[in-house]
Amino acid sequence: MSVIRRGDVRRTETPNAVMTTLASPTLGGAAHSIWRVDMPPGQVGPLHVFDAEQVWSVLDGGATVQVDGEAVTLASGDTIVLAAQLPRQVFADPRAGLSAIVAAPGTARASMADGTDRGVPGWIA
Numbered sequence: 520m521s522v523i524r525r526g527d528v529r530r531t532e533t534p535n536a537v538m539t540t541l542a543s544p545t546l547g548g549a550a551h552s553i554w555r556v557d558m559p560p561g562q563v564g565p566l567h568v569f570d571a572e573q574v575w576s577v578l579d580g581g582a583t584v585q586v587d588g589e590a591v592t593l594a595s596g597d598t599i600v601l602a603a604q605l606p607r608q609v610f611a612d613p614r615a616g617l618s619a620i621v622a623a624p625g626t627a628r629a630s631m632a633d634g635t636d637r638g639v640p641g642w643i644a
Contacts, residue, residue, distance in 0.1 A: 521547035531642045535564045536611075538642035544625035545644050552625045552643045557618050558582070558611035566608045567637070571627035573601045580615035584608070606632055 521542075529540040536558040543552040558564070560580075575584070576598040583592050587605040601607055611617040625644065629637040 521549070523547045529642070531640075535562050536617075538640075540642045541620075543642070543644060550625055551622055552627070553620065553622045554642045555618065555620055558609070558616055560611060560616040561613040562611045562616070564609040566606055566632040568604060568606050568630050568632070569601070569623065569627050570630075571603050571624045573621055573623040573627070575599050575601065576620045577617065578620060579618040581612040582617045582619070583610040583612075585610070 523542055523546055527546070529546055531538045531540070536556050539555040539557070540546050541553045541555065542549040543554075544550070555578075556575075575593075577593050577595050579595055581592065581594045581597075583590050584599055584601075585608045586601060587607075591599065593599060609617070623643060626639060627643050628639055631637060
C-alpha cells in the first residue's frame, strides 16, 4: 500500500496548463497515473496523440475537446474516454477555464500531430 500525502504531489507547469500528479509509477508506484489538469479560461492545448486510453472527468468549468476532427463540449460532471492513437486538442472554457481529473497508464507516451515523439510526460511518469 502506498499513501501519497498532499505535500508530496508533483506540479508540472506548461504554457497551457498546470498538471498536478496525484499518483504515478514514480509517485506511489502506481501502474496507472492520475493527475489534475487546471487550464485558465480560453487556454488551448496542443494538438497531440497518446498511445494509450485516457479518461478525463471535468471537476469545474468546462472544455471543448476535439478528437479526430469531432468536437464535443464538456461541462462540470462530464467524463470523456479518449481512445489511444486519436489526435486530440483541449480548449478550456473561455469564461470558466477547466479543472479535470485524468487517468491513464503510467507508460502513456505522447507525440505531436506531426509524429514527433514527446515520450512519457513528467506528470504521467
